Amino acid sequence: MATNAGAFTKLSLPIVGMGMFGMALSWILTPNYGPWMANAVTATPILLAAFVWGETARNLRMSRGALVSSIAVGFAVLLLSWLAVPLATRVFPSLGAEIRQLYSILNRPPGPLRALPILLLTAATEEVVWRGELVTWLQKRTGAGVTVAIATLSYSLPIAASQSMLLFAVGNALGVAFTLLRLLTGSWTAPLLAHVIWALGVFVIRPISV
Numbered sequence: 094m095a096t097n098a099g100a101f102t103k104l105s106l107p108i109v110g111m112g113m114f115g116m117a118l119s120w121i122l123t124p125n126y127g128p129w130m131a132n133a134v135t136a137t138p139i140l141l142a143a144f145v146w147g148e149t150a151r152n153l154r155m156s157r158g159a160l161v162s163s164i165a166v167g168f169a170v171l172l173l174s175w176l177a178v179p180l181a182t183r184v185f186p187s188l189g190a191e192i193r194q195l196y197s198i199l200n201r202p203p204g205p206l207r208a209l210p211i212l213l214l215t216a217a218t219e220e221v222v223w224r225g226e227l228v229t230w231l232q233k234r235t236g237a238g239v240t241v242a243i244a245t246l247s248y249s250l251p252i253a254a255s256q257s258m259l260l261f262a263v264g265n266a267l268g269v270a271f272t273l274l275r276l277l278t279g280s281w282t283a284p285l286l287a288h289v290i291w292a293l294g295v296f297v298i299r300p301i302s303v
Contacts, residue, residue, distance in 0.1 A: 112222030167290030
């Protein structure tokens, strides 16, 4: 038992480190190579590492209650994004220009719809790293509050490489919501489903208009 715990300690934190480095690198590469190429290059090796050497990646089970919770949270954050962001642009007009700039980057070829596999790959990588490996590691060592704080901060910090306060704020909000969902359900695939619902809604089905 002690041997397994030691192996887990050695493998999980490097995977989280890879995730933080990979996310920051993807934002650094995005201006020159576009978001889809950047995420494909950085997310693929991280996801493979998590499934080969990680502790939680291969546990894909999700209870019926977790399924219902993930769908509810996914649509809740989606509706909040659709409703709150346009209102926020009325208070902070500069947000509108930033959102339009972000969508112009996302719409670079091949665009969100054709790049759907990369979108799903990125969501899976983020969830298995932060709500999978990291949350499981933290749960063994600290309480729920500290787990949420560390998981959210480590998730949002690499987004700072985008130099976008809007994306940084969104990262913090999603980090809190998805980490709480992970703690509630005990499954990293629950926040993955919620993440996919949100991403499909704001990037593919109905982009936020300002």
